[in-house]
Amino acid sequence: MADLRDLYQQIIVDHSRSPRNCRVLQGASLSAEGDNPLCGDHVTLYVQMEGERVKDISFQGNGCAISTASASLLTEMLKGKTRAEAEALFESFHDVVTGAPYVEKPGAPALGKLAVFAGVSQFPLRVKCATLVWHTLKAALNQIKEPVSTE
Amino acid sequence: MKTASNPSDHKTTQPLAAEFNLLQIRQDFPVLKQTIRGKPLVYLDNAATTQKPQCVMDAIVGFYAFDCSNVHRGVHELSRRATESYEGARLKVQKFLNAAESREIIFVRGATEGINLVAHSFLRPTLQPGDEILISAMEHHSNIVPWQMLCEERGAILRVAPINDLGELIMEAFEQLLSPRTRLVAITHVSNALGTITPIRHIISLAHGKGVPVLVDGAQAVAHMPVDVQELDCDFYVFSGHKLYGPTGIGVLYGNSELLEKMVPFQGGGDMISSVTFEKTTYNTLPYKFEAGTPNIAATIGLGAAIDYVSAIGLKNIAAHEHQLLAYATEAFARIPGVRLIGTASKKAAVLSFLVDGVHPHDIGTILDQDGVAIRAGHHCAQPVMARFGIPATTRASFGVYNTTAEIDALVAGIYKVKEIMG
Ligand SMILES: Cc1ncc(COP(=O)(O)O)c(C=O)c1O
Numbered sequence: 001m002a003d004l005r006d007l008y009q010q011i012i013v014d015h016s017r018s019p020r021n022c023r024v025l026q027g028a029s030l031s032a033e034g035d036n037p038l039c040g041d042h043v044t045l046y047v048q049m050e051g052e053r054v055k056d057i058s059f060q061g062n063g064c065a066i067s068t069a070s071a072s073l074l075t076e077m078l079k080g081k082t083r084a085e086a087e088a089l090f091e092s093f094h095d096v097v098t099g100a101p102y103v104e105k106p107g108a109p110a111l112g113k114l115a116v117f118a119g120v121s122q123f124p125l126r127v128k129c130a131t132l133v134w135h136t137l138k139a140a141l142n143q144i145k146e147p148v149s150t151e
Numbered sequence: 152m153k154t155a156s157n158p159s160d161h162k163t164t165q166p167l168a169a170e171f172n173l174l175q176i177r178q179d180f181p182v183l184k185q186t187i188r189g190k191p192l193v194y195l196d197n198a199a200t201t202q203k204p205q206c207v208m209d210a211i212v213g214f215y216a217f218d219c220s221n222v223h224r225g226v227h228e229l230s231r232r233a234t235e236s237y238e239g240a241r242l243k244v245q246k247f248l249n250a251a252e253s254r255e256i257i258f259v260r261g262a263t264e265g266i267n268l269v270a271h272s273f274l275r276p277t278l279q280p281g282d283e284i285l286i287s288a289m290e291h292h293s294n295i296v297p298w299q300m301l302c303e304e305r306g307a308i309l310r311v312a313p314i315n316d317l318g319e320l321i322m323e324a325f326e327q328l329l330s331p332r333t334r335l336v337a338i339t340h341v342s343n344a345l346g347t348i349t350p351i352r353h354i355i356s357l358a359h360g361k362g363v364p365v366l367v368d369g370a371q372a373v374a375h376m377p378v379d380v381q382e383l384d385c386d387f388y389v390f391s392g393h394k395l396y397g398p399t400g401i402g403v404l405y406g407n408s409e410l411l412e413k414m415v416p417f418q419g420g421g422d423m424i425s426s427v428t429f430e431k432t433t434y435n436t437l438p439y440k441f442e443a444g445t446p447n448i449a450a451t452i453g454l455g456a457a458i459d460y461v462s463a464i465g466l467k468n469i470a471a472h473e474h475q476l477l478a479y480a481t482e483a484f485a486r487i488p489g490v491r492l493i494g495t496a497s498k499k500a501a502v503l504s505f506l507v508d509g510v511h512p513h514d515i516g517t518i519l520d521q522d523g524v525a526i527r528a529g530h531h532c533a534q535p536v537m538a539r540f541g542i543p544a545t546t547r548a549s550f551g552v553y554n555t556t557a558e559i560d561a562l563v564a565g566i567y568k569v570k571e572i573m574g
Contacts, residue, residue: 004521008514008572016573017509039513040530040543062543064513065573123517 006119007126008065011073016065021075025058034136034148036128041067045136052082059133066120066129073113074133083141085109090134097121097130171468177553179204179460187523193558196525198343198371198502198549200393203457207397210456214449222448223422223439237448240455241438247458248388248405249379254437255411258451261402262370263293265389266337268404268441269366270297272414273387274335280306283332285363287325287349288314288539289342292532294368298337307334314539318345318494325354329361336365340372344533344545345494346477346502348376355384364410370394374551375473375500377466380405392450396552397457401450404441411437418443461552469552473501476550480559487566493545501550504531507566510573512546518572519565526562 025031025046034043043061047054057078059071078086088108095102096111099121120130128150135148177183182202185192194202214236220229222237238253245253259265274284284298288311295309302309310333312325320338329336336358340351355365366387372378374395380388387410392401406414416423416434420443426433434440461469480503484490489508507515512528519526527547530537537543548562 004518004572007517013573016511039528040534040537041513042543064511066514068511126513126517129513 003119003122007123009116009119011113011116012065012069015069015072019059019068019072021058022060022072023058024060025056028056028058030140030143032136032140032144032148034132034139034150036063036067036132036150038128038151039064041129041132043067043071043133043136045071045133045140047137047140049083052084054078054081054083054086063132064129066126067132070117070130071133073116074137077109077112077114078137081109086137086141089114090138093117093134094131097127171464171472173472173553173555176464177555179206180553181205181208183553187525188521190523193522193524193561195548195550195554195558195562196527197374197551197554198394198531198547199527200399201374201396201551202553203398203453204396204460206460207453207456211398211449211453214452221445233448236452236455237446240451240458243455243458244403244405247373247378247462248403249381250405251381252408255405255408257404257406257411257438257441258446259389259402259404259441260400260447261391261393262368262389263391263402265387265402265404266293266366266368267297268417269335269337269387269389269406270301272417272441273364273406273410275301275305276415278305278307278334281332282307282334283310283330284308285310285312285325285328285333285336285338287312287320287338289318289320289345289347289349289533289536290337290339291343291368291370292534293370294337294339295535308332311535312338314347314536317496318342318347318536319496320347320349320354322350322353326357329358329363331361333358333361333363336363337368338365339368339370340378341369341375341500341502342494342533342536343371343502344504344531344536344547345496346499346504346549347494347496348372348498348500350498351385352383359384371500371502374461374469375466376470386410392454392457395454395457396460397454398450400447401454403454408437411441414441416440416443420444422446464552472552473550473554476554476556476559477501477503479556480548480550480562483559483563484566487563487570489570490566493540493542503548503550504545505547506542506545507569510569512544514573515546515566515569518569519562522561522565522568524558524562524565 028046030047041063046058048056057075088105097120139148218232220233222234244256358365364386367385369390373390388405393399423443425435491506493504516528
């Protein structure tokens, strides 16, 4: 059971059960949708920018514990960050969930709680669940209208 | 037939009939001998695809090792043998479905291609704007999308007969939807997402009463119960070899010869012609009119071996064994708190779709997989069924001839572990 506890860490289970910032953000300046057709996960991400900074961010959706916790923690982490910091953080996050050696990215904020997703790297089938909301964030920041798909 | 409510059942998984020897059957499937992360493989994803017995693999290897040749066109010994085995498989399918004639058996890639063939060759040439195609609310995407595409192209209308909360077809509604404009009823024999066995004989007689032909999607039926197309009186019946312990890439379309004769070819090419000039091509007779190009010879021979295999065990015995497993699992699941079954029709085949309170099916899939228990999590290519029940996905365990009650115990233990980890 050791491996499973690496994946389903307490923080992840907690965020999947009571996701933070899980609501529609009225008047959000940016939004995007993401789908994981394989398992039916769906997420809508709302971002309110103030200049280059994320003023507020929220999500709504339907998904597994990994994708829900990832979305919840993303919204917690990104409030107040700049666009460049958000993108740098995605790169670090991607390294963590795919098990790539961690290299500090210039300008990237500290991983903080996102480090709990390291266990995902032992479960290659679940990497897409963890990254769906991050791909969706990228689409929102770049104002891509087509829904993002992990397939 | 015993059910799991009989306490003595725990000890008596095996013989319902003398010839049903579960231990021997398990020996026939090499894949089942492996362990996954140190635990015995518990394969409960049979509705997606079944495992293959050694005899099916031997038939495929035997073809390539000794008889490899093209069919219907060689003068040499190998081609004679290949053709004999290929056509022999057609006779096996004919007998398996009790079709009146072997030319009513068309080899296709799978159930999906069989349905597309009927859409293209039977309905498309004559479908008019305002005509209707009637399906049910529990179809696999394969029995929705081809009709939807055709309706869009021709301005026809797709009608959907609803299901109740148990996952049963609502017959009164079905009857009302059968209209003078209905050109075809296309309906599943067994639902892959819910396990419901539809009252197919009754459906066909209602449709025929109004002069409407019926296509039956038998993808989830043929491995789990005897099927007799003459007794059903269906016009078309499709299935895939890979869900019948046979290889992928081969399936069957049964069609009533009167209808098949009138239909236009599906694809053009070699084998489907009797003569070709640049001015005119004359099509070959049935079944070859619908089998353009070199077929999947090895897989067809493999399918023949799979049919021999299940026929030797007996479809009635398989049905009885799986019914016992389903009853045992249904009862065991009823005792787990916070578990809800999706699909509780009074007539069901070997499918158990369920939800665990507060846990997403995908997470259940990962946790069970850690213990070697293979199930499916998702929408099962039946998103409208999920929408009907207001859920995005389910976890599905589906049983086959080689499954045991001990494996269901492993599944149940896995569900308790899920609750512990995600609790
Ligand atoms: C009820 C039903 N119909 C059709 C299909 C499609 O079968 P195939 O993908 O082998 O063509 C399936 C397979 O999942 C099925 O369960």
